[in-house]
Amino acid sequence: MTPDPARPFGRLITAMVTPFSADGSLDTDGAAALATYLVDEQRHDSLILSGTGGESPTTTDAEKETLIRVVAEAVGDRVRIIAGVGTNNTAHTVELARAAEKAGAHGLLVVTPYYNKPPQAGLLHHFTTVADATGLPVMAYDVPHRTGVPIATETMIRLAEHARIIAVKDAKGDVAASADVMRRTDLAYYAGEDASVLPWLAVGAVGVVGTSTHFIGAKTKDMIEAYERGDVAGALALHQLLLPLFTGIFRTQGTILVKAGLKELRLPAGPVRPPLVDATAAELNQLRQDATAAGVDL
Secondary structure (H helix, E strand, O other), X not given: OOOEOOEXXXXXXXXXXXXXXXXXXXXXXXXXXXXXXXXXXXXXXXXXXXXXXXXXXHOOHHHHHHHHHHHXXXXXXXXXXXXXXXXXXXXXXXXXXXXXXHXXXXXXXXXXXXXXXXXXXXXXXXXXXXXXXXXXXXXXXXXXXXXXXXXXXXXXXXXXXOOOEEEEEEOOOOHHHHHHHHHHOOOEEEEOOHHHHHHHHHOOOOEEEEOOHHHHHHHHHHHHHHHHOOOHHHHHHHHHHHHHHHHHOOOOOHHHHHHHHHHXXXXXXXXXXXXXXXXXXXXXXXXXXXXXXXXXXX
């Protein structure tokens, strides 16, 4: 499995939810089955484990390591496994990164440290320290509406100088700033918001890290491939078809609705862990409507 340097994690990536058993414990068989479904049925190139969508704030370090081992054994020969290791503690993030490498991950997702609002010098130190800790490639996750701090353009330029910081999951929503980074670096940009995939491709992004792609991954990949071969009209038609679910999956917290939808499809999901709460009947009904509008039968 030799990655394309321009698309080091492929085109289609999903931040996979973490299946739990009815008692709330990690469902390892379910995780392997869900990963297999995402690869075989939804045509994924990479999977992110223990991202925010995977309820990383409420899973233990041991559970994170176990999840990597189980999914890597199930599908690691066919897709790249990216381990979410980001925390707001650099030392802890380094520990998670080293454990992920030993467990069989192919890359790391490192989110901007949250809540403690480090300055840009702190962000630079954090990301480069984590990148120095293993031999794995790093995808930086820029999501200031969650973390409170954006990665500034000049900081991103500096990060791109590190040989192992090669990609960005961009949920900042600043098209001009991110396009400028793409112009000035070789960083591979992945849209971090489902509905922004097509417009971001137009300014240089290479793919998506999605949530609704648990259900419409294959069609999203069709959209990306249509755009890349110059079929802009075809890509736009798919974007418009999928838009109700691109946006509808976020009517409440995305993990909640993904797990609700997976249960409807009789795929592994289980409950969410507090402080999240499972979808209400009204939320599930709305999800069914959004899915139907996007051509998916739940």
